[in-house]
Amino acid sequence: MHTRRTLLAAAAVAGLACSPALAQQARTPISMWIGVTGPAQEEIMRYAQEFNASQTQFEAKVEFRGQYPEQRAAAFAAFRAGNPPHIMQMFDAGTGDMFALPRATIPVSEVMQRAGVQFDPAGYIGPARGYYSRPDGTMNSLPFNVSTAVMFINDDIFTKAGLDPSKPPRTWPEVIAAANQIRERNAAECGFTTTWLAWTMLEQYSAIHDLPLSTEANGRGGLNAVLNFNDAPRARMIQTLVDASRNKAFQYGGRSNDANALFVAGTCAMLIQSSGGHAAIARDLKAKFSVAPMPFWPDVIAEPKNSIVGGASLWVFNAPNRSAEELRGVAQFLAFLARPETYVRFAKATGFLPATNAAFQTMQAEGFFQQNAGRDVPILQLTRGTPTANSSGYRFGRWTEIRDMYHEEVERALQGQQTAQAALDNTVRRGNDALRQFERSVGAAN
Amino acid sequence: MERKVVFPQKLLPYLLLAPQIAITLVFFFWPAGQAIWMSTLLQDPLGFSVQFVGLENFQAVLQDPAYLATMQRTFLFSFGVTALSMIPALLLAVMADRVVRGATAYKTILVIPYAIAPAVAGALWLFLFQPSIGTIAYPLRLIGIDWNPRIDGTDAMIVVLIASAWKQIGYNFLFFLAGLQSIPKSLIEAAAIDGAREIRRFWTIVFPLLSPTTFFLLVVNLTYAFFDTFGVIHAVTQGGPGKSTEVLIYKAWYDGLIAQDLGRSSAQAVILMFIVIGLTVIQFRYIERKVHY
Numbered sequence: 001m002h003t004r005r006t007l008l009a010a011a012a013v014a015g016l017a018c019s020p021a022l023a024q025q026a027r028t029p030i031s032m033w034i035g036v037t038g039p040a041q042e043e044i045m046r047y048a049q050e051f052n053a054s055q056t057q058f059e060a061k062v063e064f065r066g067q068y069p070e071q072r073a074a075a076f077a078a079f080r081a082g083n084p085p086h087i088m089q090m091f092d093a094g095t096g097d098m099f100a101l102p103r104a105t106i107p108v109s110e111v112m113q114r115a116g117v118q119f120d121p122a123g124y125i126g127p128a129r130g131y132y133s134r135p136d137g138t139m140n141s142l143p144f145n146v147s148t149a150v151m152f153i154n155d156d157i158f159t160k161a162g163l164d165p166s167k168p169p170r171t172w173p174e175v176i177a178a179a180n181q182i183r184e185r186n187a188a189e190c191g192f193t194t195t196w197l198a199w200t201m202l203e204q205y206s207a208i209h210d211l212p213l214s215t216e217a218n219g220r221g222g223l224n225a226v227l228n229f230n231d232a233p234r235a236r237m238i239q240t241l242v243d244a245s246r247n248k249a250f251q252y253g254g255r256s257n258d259a260n261a262l263f264v265a266g267t268c269a270m271l272i273q274s275s276g277g278h279a280a281i282a283r284d285l286k287a288k289f290s291v292a293p294m295p296f297w298p299d300v301i302a303e304p305k306n307s308i309v310g311g312a313s314l315w316v317f318n319a320p321n322r323s324a325e326e327l328r329g330v331a332q333f334l335a336f337l338a339r340p341e342t343y344v345r346f347a348k349a350t351g352f353l354p355a356t357n358a359a360f361q362t363m364q365a366e367g368f369f370q371q372n373a374g375r376d377v378p379i380l381q382l383t384r385g386t387p388t389a390n391s392s393g394y395r396f397g398r399w400t401e402i403r404d405m406y407h408e409e410v411e412r413a414l415q416g417q418q419t420a421q422a423a424l425d426n427t428v429r430r431g432n433d434a435l436r437q438f439e440r441s442v443g444a445a446n
Numbered sequence: 447m448e449r450k451v452v453f454p455q456k457l458l459p460y461l462l463l464a465p466q467i468a469i470t471l472v473f474f475f476w477p478a479g480q481a482i483w484m485s486t487l488l489q490d491p492l493g494f495s496v497q498f499v500g501l502e503n504f505q506a507v508l509q510d511p512a513y514l515a516t517m518q519r520t521f522l523f524s525f526g527v528t529a530l531s532m533i534p535a536l537l538l539a540v541m542a543d544r545v546v547r548g549a550t551a552y553k554t555i556l557v558i559p560y561a562i563a564p565a566v567a568g569a570l571w572l573f574l575f576q577p578s579i580g581t582i583a584y585p586l587r588l589i590g591i592d593w594n595p596r597i598d599g600t601d602a603m604i605v606v607l608i609a610s611a612w613k614q615i616g617y618n619f620l621f622f623l624a625g626l627q628s629i630p631k632s633l634i635e636a637a638a639i640d641g642a643r644e645i646r647r648f649w650t651i652v653f654p655l656l657s658p659t660t661f662f663l664l665v666v667n668l669t670y671a672f673f674d675t676f677g678v679i680h681a682v683t684q685g686g687p688g689k690s691t692e693v694l695i696y697k698a699w700y701d702g703l704i705a706q707d708l709g710r711s712s713a714q715a716v717i718l719m720f721i722v723i724g725l726t727v728i729q730f731r732y733i734e735r736k737v738h739y
Contacts, residue, residue: 069703069704070703073703073704073706076491076492076706079492080492080493097491097706100490101490101491101492101494103494104492104494189578245597252596252597253596254596255684255686258596262578265578267578398705398706398707400704400705401704401705404704407686408686408687408688408689409688411597411686411687411688412687412688414597414687415597415598415599415687415688417688434705437707438490440488441488441489441490441491441495441497441707442490442494442495443495
């Protein structure tokens, strides 16, 4: 008797629990894998919840699958197994690999068109549009977290060293002079440092000085591009770092984001970093700081060109088991993320840039840049002047690995094991081997 | 003298063996076979184009001076880790062998590091040696040593060596202690009566009688240093600065997962497999002869 009553109660509870579950099952799940942490991750998760609350047909499921490279490896393995996520966040350096394998993904323009969702690539800021679009204007992936490299300055250390933080150094000779003064007056342990060395000192550096990374229009002209950045202006930059590290005017802080710790701890007075790191610096640094454009060499270029985008974009995987309904959901979710208000919120919360012109104008109209000094520096730097073939980004296979080759070779130069020129020669030689291997490997794929 | 038990059932032994064989097939032969097959292919990151290239990947890997340098470094690193983890373990075991009170407590404490995941051990030592705030790095600076594993390859190597070896000391300690306790006390007492001092007793009696244990640990530790130190290196240096802490297992992982060059990564995995097979053969040849169970 007792048992039967318990069973009945259990059945009733189970029945109750089932009904919302059934309602949820009716929703088509849309999976998205991301590789960002911190404020950016929290924001994206929040947008997915809001998307799910805004309609009843689809359910966006956002998952963090490790940092960008690990996440990519997991997504590629899932693709080989026939079941990739619907959407993948792919970092800047992986863009060339994706362009070389067009059968793996569906261009975002096409996803939107098939679903009948209004989408205008022309609304995106030029550098982001150029980076992620084909020559015919088809946008391959949706720019989401767009950033560029800028220089952060610790105002307190500047003042202590007798420098004026309202007049930040503009050129490399000025940066070195300021760093030397900081060291001489012992205002800080180190003058300047940089995160993402290859991204800042090779990629951004080459774009703003209008120098090519390779033949074939930085790889956009074809997979047969040959790297040729082992010239005097690029070698001088490395030599400058080597020389400046002797008196700690420069301190090397590691390959990825590690140098950020040296800045927020007050060890280094200046930091070259992704604008996407702005929110984290504002949260962690116990001092006033300001933002300045990337320095340049006035004898190489009088008017520096625009810098290039970094960050990541959203790609839609093409898999045999994808239904039209799922693709419709993907289009809806991407359109939700691409609304100007989402871009504005994301930019405000993280320091990444408003990816569309509309979002930028909204922020201007709201007076955001007046209230938050320095937040417009990256976007003004990114959109200044007329882009050249050298400042319109690049497209190489295996660029993630080539970046690390640059890191390794420069680290050896910083250890005094080789000259700056040898570091670049070795990077170019090893990088070209990797490009040829990639060219052969995808040769028969398309 | 040897007595053999004969089972009347012909099927039973095979059935009893089946689970073990199934596990070996699924977790060793299948992936190993795949690695061998993939090492003969050239394919793009997503597998659209797969070309058979024979032994080209092996040729490319073995002709790469960077790979050969990494191999040399791996052997130095592995012998370094082995020495650094076995010598202190032996010392500790000899001391613990004489402790009478609270022996279990000491033993437990000494074994704890073995239970720590390699990545965690790496992070721990990374903090201790962190140039600006590290508990060990700070005094080093005070006495005028410019300590910076971020940019100095030797410093970086020292950190990964210590972190990798430290983790293994507890394991080695246990085996040495067991080995010491199985040495007949009468031998040592006889030597003592003959007037042999402690150090002489150790080198002429204890150490030779420990040799099977030592040899077993040598092989186990070498295998550990070759394969299980990945977590430490990944957490502490990512192979850098330059390539100064890149070992074979790290390079195979990097080329496969980050560079997405599956062919060359598989070729490296196969080469590593032959190295471990070589080590195992040595182990069986020598240990089977010397160990008395």
